């Protein structure tokens with residue numbers, strides 16, 4: 528064989544090898560029995576098992592089926608709005624209201640904020656980090672309420688908003704605006720737990 532012919536055939540063999548490599552690599556991603564990350568909507572592909580491994584809270588062949596949370600921890604509540612006064616009367620004589628929150632479920636107070644923000648300014652947003660509030664019935668309608676502490680008199684109810692913490696099909700939002708356009712408005716931040 529002449530040197531040129533040898534070079535040509537070596538070149539041809541290399542070309543065939545490269546094509547084979549491309550085909551082999553391609554088959555990793557298009558294996559008809561397997562999966563790829565694009566098919567695992569909320570998960571990733573386990574190549575050894577050839578199936579989707581779902582992130583927490585998701586199930587199904589393609590990890591696109593939400594699992595209903597068994598509980599939701601509320602990590603933060605922002606009081607975004609409250610009224611300056613009540614029917615023209617100040618909340619407190621000579622000072623601003625001393626605000627705190629309550630969570631109510633089926634008429635029962637299931638949580639009362641342990642701290643009070645004294646003399647709160649209605650023009651400000653108050654951001655409260657919460658570490659003692661877990662909702663065990665996330666699909667039930669709750670009421671988040673704002674009070675003005677008035678010891679020894681009964682506390683003033685400043686307003687409340689009804690909300691349902693979990694709605695299927697929303698992909699577990701990090702927070703929810705809880706504001707029905709009434710006297711008070713909130714933003715509530717969630718951490719989800721699954722069975």
Ligand SMILES: [Ca+2]
Pocket residue numbers: 618619620675676677683
């Ligand atoms: Ca008051």
Ligand SMILES: [Ca+2]
Pocket residue numbers: 619622623624625645646
């Ligand atoms: Ca006050």
